Amino acid sequence: MKRVNRKWLKVILTGVSLIVPFVATGVHAPSARAVPSYARQTGFPCRSCHTTPPELTPLGRTFKLNGYTITGMPMTTAEKTSREAGLNLLQTLPLSVFFDTSYTQTNKVQPGAQNADFEFPQDVSLFVAGAWSTHVGSFVQFTYDTQDDHFSWDNTDIRYANSKKSVFGKSFVYGLDLNNNPGMEDLWHTTPAWDYPFIAADHEPTPAAVAVVNGSLAQDVAGFGGYGMWNDHLYLDATFYRSEHLGLTQPNSNANAAPFNIHGLAPYWRAAWQQTWTNSYLEVGTYGMFTKWTPSAVVGPSNGVGGTFKNSSTDVAADFQYDRTLPMLHNDIVSLRAFFIHENSALDASASETLGLAALAPHHLNTVNANAEYHFGDRFSGTFGWFSTTGTRDTTLFAPAPISGSANGSPRNSGYLLNVSYWPTQNIDLAGQYTGYWTFNGRSLNYDGSGRNASDNNTLYLLARFLF
Numbered sequence: 275m276k277r278v279n280r281k282w283l284k285v286i287l288t289g290v291s292l293i294v295p296f297v298a299t300g301v302h303a304p305s306a307r308a309v310p311s312y313a314r315q316t317g318f319p320c321r322s323c324h325t326t327p328p329e330l331t332p333l334g335r336t337f338k339l340n341g342y343t344i345t346g347m348p349m350t351t352a353e354k355t356s357r358e359a360g361l362n363l364l365q366t367l368p369l370s371v372f373f374d375t376s377y378t379q380t381n382k383v384q385p386g387a388q389n390a391d392f393e394f395p396q397d398v399s400l401f402v403a404g405a406w407s408t409h410v411g412s413f414v415q416f417t418y419d420t421q422d423d424h425f426s427w428d429n430t431d432i433r434y435a436n437s438k439k440s441v442f443g444k445s446f447v448y449g450l451d452l453n454n455n456p457g458m459e460d461l462w463h464t465t466p467a468w469d470y471p472f473i474a475a476d477h478e479p480t481p482a483a484v485a486v487v488n489g490s491l492a493q494d495v496a497g498f499g500g501y502g503m504w505n506d507h508l509y510l511d512a513t514f515y516r517s518e519h520l521g522l523t524q525p526n527s528n529a530n531a532a533p534f535n536i537h538g539l540a541p542y543w544r545a546a547w548q549q550t551w552t553n554s555y556l557e558v559g560t561y562g563m564f565t566k567w568t569p570s571a572v573v574g575p576s577n578g579v580g581g582t583f584k585n586s587s588t589d590v591a592a593d594f595q596y597d598r599t600l601p602m603l604h605n606d607i608v609s610l611r612a613f614f615i616h617e618n619s620a621l622d623a624s625a626s627e628t629l630g631l632a633a634l635a636p637h638h639l640n641t642v643n644a645n646a647e648y649h650f651g652d653r654f655s656g657t658f659g660w661f662s663t664t665g666t667r668d669t670t671l672f673a674p675a676p677i678s679g680s681a682n683g684s685p686r687n688s689g690y691l692l693n694v695s696y697w698p699t700q701n702i703d704l705a706g707q708y709t710g711y712w713t714f715n716g717r718s719l720n721y722d723g724s725g726r727n728a729s730d731n732n733t734l735y736l737l738a739r740f741l742f
Contacts, residue, residue, distance in 0.1 A: 309370035309372070309401045309403040309413070309741065310370045310701055310741055310742055311368040311369055311370040311401060311403045311404050312337070312342065312368075312370075312403060312404060314347065314366070314368070315344075315345055315346070315347055315364060315368055315404045315405060316337070316344055316345060316346045316347075317346030317347060318333075318346065319700060320700040320701065321652045321700060322334075323337055324652075325597075325607055325609070325649050325652060325655075326649060326652060326655050326695060326697060326703075327472075327703070327741075328463075328468065328472055329463055329472075329609070330461065330462075330463075332550070332555070335461040335462075338461055339435065339447050339449075339461060339503055340435045340437075340447060340449075341405075341409060341410060341411040341433045341434060341435030341449055342403065342404060342405060342411030342412060342413065342433070343405040343407075343408065343409060343410070343411045343435060344405075345364070345405055347364070347365070348365055349362055349363060349364060349365065350362075350363045350364075350365055351363075360408075361407075362405075362407050362408040363407065364404060364405055367402070368401075368402060368403055368404025368405065368412075369400065369401065369402060369403075370400075370401040370403055370741065370742070371398070371399065371400055371401070371741070371742055372397075372398070372399050372401075372739060372740065372741045372742075373395055373397075373398050373739070373740045374395055374396045374397040374398070374737065374738070374739050374740075375392075375393060375394045375395050375396060375737075375738050376392075376393050376396040376475065376735065376736060376737050376738070377390070377391070377392050377393075377734075377735070377736040378390075378391050378393075378475040378476075378477065378478060378733060378734070378735050378736075379391070379733070379734045380478060380479065380730065380731060380732065380733050380734075381729055381730050381731065381732040381733070382726070382727075382730035382731075384479070384677055385676060385677070391477070393420050393476075395418075395420060396420055396476060397417055397418065397419060397420070397476075398417070398418040399415050399416065399417040399418070399428065400415070400416045400417075400425075401413070401414065401415050401416075402414040403415075409434050409435055409436050410432070410433070410434050410435075411432075411433060411435070412430075412431065412432045412433075413429070413430070413431040413432075414430050414431075414432065415427075415428035415429045415430065416428060419476070421476065421477070426520065426521075427454075427493065427520055428493060429453075429454065429455050429458055429467070429492070429493065430452070430453060430454045430455075430458070431451065431452075431453045431458045431459055432451070432452045432453070433449050433450065433451045433452070433459070434449050434450045434451075435447065435448070435449035436448060436449065441504060442504075444504060444505035445504075445505060445506065446502060446503070446504050446505075447502065447503045448500065448501065448502040448503075449500065449501055449502075450498070450499070450500050451497075451498070451499050451500065451501060451511075451513065452496075452497070452498055453497050453513070454492075454493050454494075454495060454496055454497065454518065455467045455489075455491070455492040455493060455495070456487055456491055456492075456495070456497065456513070456515065456542045456563055457487075457542070457544075457561065459499070459501060459511060459513065460511070460544060460561075461509065461546075462546065462557050462559070462593070462595050462611075463595060463611055464557075464559075464593035464594065464595050464611050464612065464613045465544070465561055465591075465593065465613070466487060466488045466489045466492075467489075467492070469611075469613065469643060470611060470643070470645045470647075470657065470659050470691070471657075471659065471691050471693060471707060471709075472693075473693070473705055473707060473735070473737050473739075474707075474735070475733060475735045478709065478731070478733040478735070479677055479678070479714070479731040479733075481663060481685070481687040481714060481715055482672055482678060482679070482680065482685065482715050483639055483663050483665055483672065483685030483687065483715075484641075485587075485589050485615045485617040485639050485641050486534070486563065486565050486587045486589055486617065486619075487542070487561075487562065487563040487589035487591065487615065487617070488589075488615060488641060490533075490534065491515065491534060491540075491565075493520065494517065494518060494519060494520070494532065494534065495515040495516060495517055495518050495536070495540070496515065496516055496518040497513045497514060497515040497516075497542065498513065498514060499511060499512050499513025499514060499542070500512060500513075501544075506548070507547055507548055507549065508545075508546075508547055509544070509545070509546040509547075509548065509559070510544070510545055511542075511543065511544035511545075512541065512542070512543050512544075513541070513542045514539040514540065514541050514542070515536065515539065515540040515541075515542060516536055516539065516540070517532065517534065517535050517536045517567075519532045526572050527572055528571045528572050528573055532570065533569055533570065534565070534567045534569070535567055535568050535569070535570075535571060535572050536565060536566065536567050537566040537567060537568065537584055538566060540563060540564060540565040540566070540567075541563065541564055542561070542562070542563045543561060543562055543563075544559065544560075544561040545559055545560050545561070546558065546559030546560075546593075547559065553598060553599040553600070553601060554596070554597070554598050554599075555595075555596070555597040555598075556594070556595070556596050557593075557594060557595040557596075558592075558593070558594045559592070559593050559594070560590070560591060560592050560593070561591050561593070562588070562589050562590040562591055563587075563588075563589045564586070564587070564588050564589075565586065565587045565589075566584050566585070566586045567584065567585050567586070567587075568582075568583075568584055568585060568623050569585065569623060569624055569629065569631060574623040574626075575623060575626045575628035575629055576628070577622075577626075582623075583622040583623040583626045583628075584622060584623050585619065585620065585621045585622060585623045585624055586619065586620045586622075587617055587618070587619040587620075588617065588618050588619075589615055589616070589617045590615070590616050590617075591613055591614060591615040591616070592613065592614050593611075593612065593613035593614075594610075594611070594612055594613075595609070595610070595611045596609070596610040596611075597609050597610075604651065605651075606648065606649055606650055606651065607648075607649040608646070608647070608648055608649075609646070609647040609648075609649070610644075610645075610646050610647075611644070611645050611647075612642070612643065612644035612645070613641075613642075613643055613644075614640070614641070614642050615639075615640070615641040616638070616639075616640055617637075617638060617639040617640075617641075617665075618636075618637075618638050619636070619637040619638070619639070620635055620636060620637075621634070621635050621636075621637055621671075622635050624671070630670065631670065631671065632668055632670050632671040633668050633669060633670040633671065633683075634666060634668050634671075636666070637665065637666040637668065637671075638665055638666055639663065639664075639665035639666070639685060640662075640663065640664050640665060641661075641662075641663050642660075642661065642662045642663075643659070643660075643661045644659065644660050644661075645657055645658065645659035645660070645691070646658055646659075652697065652700070653696065653697050653698070654694075654695070654696055654697075655693075655694075655695045656693070656694050656695075657691070657692070657693040657694075657695075658690065658691070658692060659690060659691035659692075659693070660689075660690050660691075661687070661688065661689055661690070661691070662687065662688040663685055663686060663687040663688070664685070664686050665684075665685040665686070666685070667682070667683045667684045667685075667716075668683050668685075669682070669683030670683075671683070672684065672685055672715065672716065674722060674723035674724070675722060675723075675724075676722055676724040676726070677722060677724075677726060677731075678715075678722070679715065679722045679723065679724075680715035680716045680717075680721060680722065680723075681715075681716065681717060681720060681721060681722055681723035682716045682717060683716065684715070684716030684717070685715070685716065686713050686715075686716050686717075687711070687713055687714055687715065688711070688712045688713045689709065689710050689711040689712050689713075689714075689728075690709075690710050690712075691707065691708070691709050691710075692707065692708045692710075693705065693706070693707045693708075694706050694707075701740070701741040701742060702738075702739070702740055702741070703737065703738070703739040703741075704737070704738055705736070705737045705738075705739070706734075706735070706736050706737075707734075707735045707736075707737070708732070708733070708734055708735070709731075709732060709733045709735070710729070710732045711728040711729060711731050711732060712728060713728050714727075714728035714731055
């Protein structure tokens with residue numbers, strides 16, 4: 275009976291996935307990637323490190339933890355001596371490419387805009403992803419964006435990794451990391467750089483309220499830190515960030531109108547425990563960030579006593595990921611993931627009389643994201659996700675405006691995500707995703723004060739992704 279049920283589920287998913295490319299004439303993804311250069315470097319198929327990309331298996335987490343340096347292919351080598359440097363170099367440059375094409379349709383057209391958009395391409399990315407030497411490797415991404423019509427620097431993670439055979443009698447892997455997106459170095463899919471949804475449209479309406487740690491600083495900062503995994507159980511990471519502002523002049527100045535200008539260092543921390551037993555895997559952890567910053571200026575407005583006003587935000591999160599392999603169902607996998615972020619902010623600069631960007635200085639924001647995914651082997655997957663945001667009402671910070679505004683100043687949002695993905699081969703993804711909103715920027719009905727309802731922003735998104 276179980277075999278019959280599974281067969282029909284596959285038939286349904288196959289039908290949906292085959293319809294997707296014909297309805298859309300094509301289909302996209304954000305920055306979380308699996309890249310074929312790693313497969314070429316290791317000699318492993320993509321499924322060895324991913325359940326479905328970008329989701330990592332235990333081997334995939336080990337590969338990333340060790341600095342992307344595990345190899346199975348011939349290397350150019352030279353022995354190291356006390357007077358001569360050694361060499362351990364891939365014989366081919368570790369390059370990969372992905373090509374995304376997509377179709378996006380909102381439930382109601384955005385005023386003055388065309389609905390049902392087809393982008394060919396939406397994104398094209400080049401990757402330098404693989405081992406640079408014995409202990410140094412990278413995930414470096416350059417992306418062409420159709421709307422900007424140029425290539426730009428994207429997610430980057432360059433790391434040094436090494437290991438000790440025994441620390442307190444147990445193995446210890448450690449490393450140093452350079453990245454430009456808080457959480458980029460993480461091994462799980464419950465931190466902002468890698469969390470669900472793994473694909474997203476580039477122009478669908480999105481809620482106004484977002485925690486600082488939850489993607490607000492992506493590609494706008496430069497960070498340096500260190501990490502370690504003890505006994506394959508306890509993972510610790512600390513990284514410190516400064517503003518970078520790609521495309522703006524250096525050094526940073528008041529002329530650089532970036533939303534976040536970090537003062538001092540912004541520390542990001544991560545702690546996680548992972549455990550495997552029988553057919554189950556569990557990770558539980560916490561992460562967070564403290565950021566002191568000024569909006570649209572390096573120097574904040576004067577506080578009248580010889581100093582300047584600054585904003586500050588403290589984000590603290592809890593997360594878990596649970597994977598269960600089902601031997602009775604051909605080793606299908608069920609994955610459960612969730613995170614909760616609580617942010618406390620003091621928006622002294624934004625609420626100052628000079629800027630007047632917020633009515634209140636003290637703010638808080640609570641963000642919940644949870645999802646359940648079923649993997650039919652590595653060719654099909656179906657996911658249901660749920661999200662919610664609540665926080666301080668502020669009619670200045672969240673002001674009325676068509677589509678993007680809030681009529682009542684509330685940051686409250688809630689909704690769901692449905693995703694179906696089909697991988698005809700391990701480097702081609704055909705996916706369909708539907709985002710539905712129960713509330714958007716504070717309300718269900720007329721949320722923006724201009725007659726738009728939350729459900730008007732419901733979005734159908736179809737994607738075809740090719741990786742090679």
